[in-house]
Amino acid sequence: MSTSDESRVEPRRRIQFAFTDEQEQFRSAILRFLNDRSPTTEVRRLMGTAEGYDPVVWRQLSADLALPGIHIPEQYGGAGFGMVELCIVTEELGRALLCAPYFSTAVLAANAILNAGSEAQKSALLPDLAKGARLATLAVTEPDGNWDPMGIKAVATPDADGYCLEGVKSYVVDGHVADLLIVAARAPDTVGREGLALFTLGANAGGVERRPLESMDPTRKIARIDFRAAHANLLGNFDDGAKPILRTLDQAAIALANEMVGGAQALLDSAVNYAKLRVQFGRPIGSFQAIKHKLADMLLEVELAKSAAYYAAQAAALDDPEWPALASLAKAAASETYLHTAAECIQIHGGIGFTWDNDTHLWFKRAKSSEVFLGQPSYHREVLMQRWGV
Amino acid sequence: MSTMSEAEVRAEVREWLAANWNPDLPLVEWRGKLADSGWGMPQWPKEWYGRGLPHALARVVEEEFAKVGAVGVAKSGVRLLAAATLLEHGSDPQKKKFLRRILTGEDTWCQFFSEPGSGSDLAGATTRADLKGDFWIINGQKVWTTSAHHADHGLLLARTDWDAPKHEGLSYFVIDVKQPGVDVQQLKQMNGHASFNQVFFTDAKVPQENLVGRVGEGWKVAVTTLAHERRGADGLQPTPLKRGARVGRIHAEERAETEKANQPYKWYPQRAGRVDLIVDRAKETGANKDPFVRQEIARLMILAKSAEWTARRARAAQQQGRPQGPEGSLGKLAASHVARACARVHTLITGAEAMLTGRESPRQGIIAEILVSVPAVSIAGGTDEIQRNIIAERVLELPKEPRFDTGPFRNVRRN
Numbered sequence: 001m002s003t004s005d006e007s008r009v010e011p012r013r014r015i016q017f018a019f020t021d022e023q024e025q026f027r028s029a030i031l032r033f034l035n036d037r038s039p040t041t042e043v044r045r046l047m048g049t050a051e052g053y054d055p056v057v058w059r060q061l062s063a064d065l066a067l068p069g070i071h072i073p074e075q076y077g078g079a080g081f082g083m084v085e086l087c088i089v090t091e092e093l094g095r096a097l098l099c100a101p102y103f104s105t106a107v108l109a110a111n112a113i114l115n116a117g118s119e120a121q122k123s124a125l126l127p128d129l130a131k132g133a134r135l136a137t138l139a140v141t142e143p144d145g146n147w148d149p150m151g152i153k154a155v156a157t158p159d160a161d162g163y164c165l166e167g168v169k170s171y172v173v174d175g176h177v178a179d180l181l182i183v184a185a186r187a188p189d190t191v192g193r194e195g196l197a198l199f200t201l202g203a204n205a206g207g208v209e210r211r212p213l214e215s216m217d218p219t220r221k222i223a224r225i226d227f228r229a230a231h232a233n234l235l236g237n238f239d240d241g242a243k244p245i246l247r248t249l250d251q252a253a254i255a256l257a258n259e260m261v262g263g264a265q266a267l268l269d270s271a272v273n274y275a276k277l278r279v280q281f282g283r284p285i286g287s288f289q290a291i292k293h294k295l296a297d298m299l300l301e302v303e304l305a306k307s308a309a310y311y312a313a314q315a316a317a318l319d320d321p322e323w324p325a326l327a328s329l330a331k332a333a334a335s336e337t338y339l340h341t342a343a344e345c346i347q348i349h350g351g352i353g354f355t356w357d358n359d360t361h362l363w364f365k366r367a368k369s370s371e372v373f374l375g376q377p378s379y380h381r382e383v384l385m386q387r388w389g390v
Numbered sequence: 391m392s393t394m395s396e397a398e399v400r401a402e403v404r405e406w407l408a409a410n411w412n413p414d415l416p417l418v419e420w421r422g423k424l425a426d427s428g429w430g431m432p433q434w435p436k437e438w439y440g441r442g443l444p445h446a447l448a449r450v451v452e453e454e455f456a457k458v459g460a461v462g463v464a465k466s467g468v469r470l471l472a473a474a475t476l477l478e479h480g481s482d483p484q485k486k487k488f489l490r491r492i493l494t495g496e497d498t499w500c501q502f503f504s505e506p507g508s509g510s511d512l513a514g515a516t517t518r519a520d521l522k523g524d525f526w527i528i529n530g531q532k533v534w535t536t537s538a539h540h541a542d543h544g545l546l547l548a549r550t551d552w553d554a555p556k557h558e559g560l561s562y563f564v565i566d567v568k569q570p571g572v573d574v575q576q577l578k579q580m581n582g583h584a585s586f587n588q589v590f591f592t593d594a595k596v597p598q599e600n601l602v603g604r605v606g607e608g609w610k611v612a613v614t615t616l617a618h619e620r621r622g623a624d625g626l627q628p629t630p631l632k633r634g635a636r637v638g639r640i641h642a643e644e645r646a647e648t649e650k651a652n653q654p655y656k657w658y659p660q661r662a663g664r665v666d667l668i669v670d671r672a673k674e675t676g677a678n679k680d681p682f683v684r685q686e687i688a689r690l691m692i693l694a695k696s697a698e699w700t701a702r703r704a705r706a707a708q709q710q711g712r713p714q715g716p717e718g719s720l721g722k723l724a725a726s727h728v729a730r731a732c733a734r735v736h737t738l739i740t741g742a743e744a745m746l747t748g749r750e751s752p753r754q755g756i757i758a759e760i761l762v763s764v765p766a767v768s769i770a771g772g773t774d775e776i777q778r779n780i781i782a783e784r785v786l787e788l789p790k791e792p793r794f795d796t797g798p799f800r801n802v803r804r805n
Contacts, residue, residue: 018703018710276789286789287788287789289775289778289791292782292788295788296778299720299781299786303716304693305696307696307717333692381692384691385688390684
């Protein structure tokens with residue numbers, strides 16, 4: 001190949017191993033906002049409410065920072081950025097443990113509509129989500145807790161002007177406050193990958209019964225939703241309907257991995273600060289190698305998980321063919337790291353770390369529920385092996 | 391620092407290569423041209439065989455070299471650590487005397503730091519240097535010395551003041567290895583190879599002008615060498631050369647040089663665990679059908695990939711000129727974890743055959759060699775425990791432990 005040929009080739013888009021200055025500024029803006037609006041006193045107040053979020057703060061993060069539509073193209077009322085920016089948001093929200101319907105509306109529902117919806121549906125549904133004017137969520141998993149959409153049992157039967165939904169969905173994030181539900185279901189008499197599709201309906205439609213579940217992590221509320229002859233509209237079509245569902249779940253796994261590394265960083269910072277302050281045997285406990293080495297290992301683990309989460313976000317943004325495998329890789333890595341960091345953070349705090357008044361348990365519980373949300377690490381490791389053809 | 395743009399650098403190096411690159415030149419002659427033009431180490435200062443380019447532009451130069459298949463300066467072994475140390479702390483006559491021959495590959499270097507009595511605690515060195523007339527007289531023992539058997543010069547850390555506190559009584563020298571007072575002996579390792587030496591100094595001589603930095607400041611100088619050593623140990627493979635013919639005398643000479651330099655370290659890839667063999671081995675043994683093994687393979691691959699990307703993040707931050715984040719200090723510790731996990735999973739995949747060694751064992755002994763080489767990774771170049779101390783104290787800024795080695799070194803308890 002001659003040099004002149006080469007210079008005509010478009011510069012290849014590549015994985016970036018460092019955030020751009022603009023991305024760092026964006027992160028700082030979110031961080032400032034959250035330091036101000038989501039101190040742990042607010043987290044504790046909101047986790048005790050039925051709604052679980054502050055509508056004023058939600059309006060501010062929608063109007064001032066445009067966060068719900070950060071990854072939604074401008075033509076649908078969003079800011080026009082992509083997965084990398086979406087994951088910067090979730091990382092920071094995870095660090096601050098913000099109580100808000102962001103993961104449901106922006107990560108799950110908006111991506112589902114982007115992946116499955118027709119032009120008309122995207123134009124009709126997305127602007128309200130981008131503005132934060134309407135809350136939405138995605139219901140895939142059923143009471144059996146299977147995160148693989150191939151196991152979906154809910155059935156959508158065609159009726160006069162749409163579909164009639166029958167089935168039960170569970171572990172639906174923010175299902176108790178969502179205005180719009182996106183439900184994964186299958187055509188009658190189909191199994192496995194066949195006949196799957198997504199459907200939309202208003203959360204207050206007839207035949208929809210929502211029941212908040214008592215969740216271990218009160219900062220992210222989940223609901224069970226029963227559909228009995230509920231009227232729904234098809235989102236997109238039935239052509240390989242499993243594909244947009246899987247794509248949405250993979251994107252969600254990456255966003256969740258980034259959220260988890262944000263939380264893990266908060267726990268690490270807390271543990272390091274405490275180790276510097278707490279004195280036993282006449283010296284700060286952070287001067288003991290037993291504690292130092294634990295913290296060094298935690299730092300290593302957090303940085304490794306960050307690398308996986310960031311890389312997966314980059315790969316998804318570039319639509320690198322490997323990105324779905326990397327979604328599972330990042331989810332498995334971040335899940336184990338977050339939970340381990342939380343457990344070690346409690347350990348370093350000693351007795352006080354097991355008390356309700358100490359904040360560590362807030363992150364511990366988010367770590368525990370995120371570990372299994374969207375699939376446990378062992379599930380994602382197996383998915384990774386399959387996707388890599390091992 | 392140069393203010394040249396990437397396009398200007400590219401154009402200039404292309405033009406220079408077009409005029410000068412010739413694969414039929416003798417290797418040393420070509421490298422001499424590289425040293426004198428500054429294109430061999432473009433990130434070095436202009437006065438000393440470089441062009442003062444920032445790291446990002448030095449990569450551009452590397453890319454242009456790769457495009458035409460041009461050979462670079464000698465980089466193997468300890469020579470670049472020596473060069474970096476001399477650039478920072480050496481006198482002008484030292485730089486003049488040593489740097490060019492480092493780049494041409496005419497001289498080989500080794501590092502006399504570790505001793506039988508001071509491994510992790512390098513500053514506890516007890517090899518002594520006593521000034522007699524114009525020479526420092528060296529007596530003592532160093533160990534784990536790579537390449538000492540064919541090195542020309544050694545970087546030597548020795549004690550010049552026994553009444554000063556530990557770190558303040560050391561001085562740093564360049565010693566001529568090929569002299570009667572230096573006795574180099576091979577050291578056989580648990581994996582059967584002998585890649586390192588132990589070196590005995592008996593009234594060996596160092597001329598006064600070979601003192602690097604000032605008397606008593608040897609530790610400061612050694613820290614520079616160690617920092618460059620750790621920076622180089624991020625576990626990333628160098629960018630492979632992509633195109634360009636590999637025929638010509640110069641390539642043959644370079645291959646011979648590389649072969650000679652790497653000969654004692656053929657087991658190093660095995661020491662790192664050979665993650666590249668895992669999936670193939672699992673498929674060839676059928677272990678990939680065992681759900682437990684699949685989980686363990688996935689765990690390992692996740693760890694190895696994450697470690698690689700962490701090293702890339704560190705490198706990217708460095709190339710953008712950003713202050714190094716914590717990811718920069720973690721590479722060595724991450725590499726230890728990867729290697730240990732590899733050994734575990736290789737064993738899991740190999741089963742009973744992991745009891746065998748030699749040519750009839752799996753992969754002609756490579757798997758066995760992995761299993762008996764991995765224990766070196768978490769020791770060589772700073773143990774995992776020392777790495778954790780460094781990470782905890784420098785990155786996380788945790789308080790230091792109380793010390794028992796202050797005051798005159800003479801009174802400090804030692805081996």
